[in-house]
Amino acid sequence: MPVTFQAETLLLEGDDAIAFAQAQFSGNAAALAVGRWQFSAWLDAQGRVRALFHLARVSEKSLLLLLRGGCAEPFADALRRFVFRSKVKLQALPVRALGTSAAMESHTVEQRGDAVVLGCGMHSITIGARQDDAWRAEQIHLGWPWLPDAALDALLPPALSLERLQAVAFDKGCYPGQEIAARLHFRGGHKRHMHCVVLSQALPPGTVLRDEQSDAAQLLDVVATDNANVALAVINDALAEQGKSHALRWNEDIIDIELRERWPA
CATH class of the missing domain: 2.40.30 (Elongation Factor Tu (Ef-tu); domain 3)
Structure with a gap:
């Protein structure tokens, strides 16, 4: 049976949205400019990848996450436990169409009406405009993983080539799973x-x-x-x-x- 991929998205907004992402996610959110996206992940304490996503900075105080596998609502619920006194609102958005559009510079973000377009180089993926899976074959050849349910909470960053995708930072301080990620980076040994x-x-x-x-x-x-x-x-x-x-x-x-x-x- 064909597999249909839809856009599971999460919005982080507020005065502390960037700082919250910097403290929780493996990528360097603080270095992300408005109108750009990066790969990032949320790891558990053992360094396993709980969620993999495009992290797009859509304004000075807001981030849009497009999950590459999994569902937005339980992800948002799990993240809310770490908000404490931070001035950040986490909202799982309604599921939307996910489709392919024309080439656009990689890691760029454009808002087109109600749709959001993420540039991927020779193609783009569009959230909320059309539904098709043409992007999947291209991204397989790029080595951009999409995680089925069976792979969530199961794989370490080297298994998904997250360092190559610049989804793991080693010089920004602590975040969940950082110690394990750093050990694998500096000592290697993953099989x-x-x-x-x-x-x-x-x-x-x-x-x-x-x-x-x-x-x-x-x-x-x-x-x-x-x-x-x-x-x-x-x-x-x-x-x-x-x-x-x-x-x-x-x-x-x-x-x-x-x-x-x-x-x-």
Whole structure:
């Protein structure tokens, strides 16, 4: 069954909105200019990614978050527990259409009537204007992960290449999971990394593929094109080191998987 992606968004606004984001999220929100967006994440105390999102500064005192997986309302509820006396309002916005529009400089933000457009280089994604999934295949090739429910609260930043996406800052002070993220950055040692792969058949996002011994790969997003079933997948390094082509198990089926590109942490 085709997967439809919609825009789950959250608005942070108030005198302390930027400071709150700086203290809670992994990216450097304080360095984000009005009219720009960055990748960022909310980590748990063990460094696992609870939420991944585009963080867009839409005014001096407001931020718009477009979640790359998960739902806005429970995310907002979880964040509200950390507001304390901060002058910030967190609002989960109604679900809106998410679609593709013309090329626009990467990391730029434009308001077009009721719609918000996030520039992604060779294409843009538009919140609230139209519904289509054309952007998904392009972003798989860029290595921009979208997290299915099975991957939420489960993966560490290196597995999603968050450092490459500049979604993790190491010089801005403390935030949840910062100690674990910094340890992985400076000491390394993580054994799972993200790849662009081609599959012998389309499978649901979140699917876990196994080799003879253990879980070997988890699919984050899968798009069936005219030529191939392309996906982003988190792959165990031990499997990747054995070569580019593998036959893995999904239930009773054998799935052929070809590793095309690997991204570092």
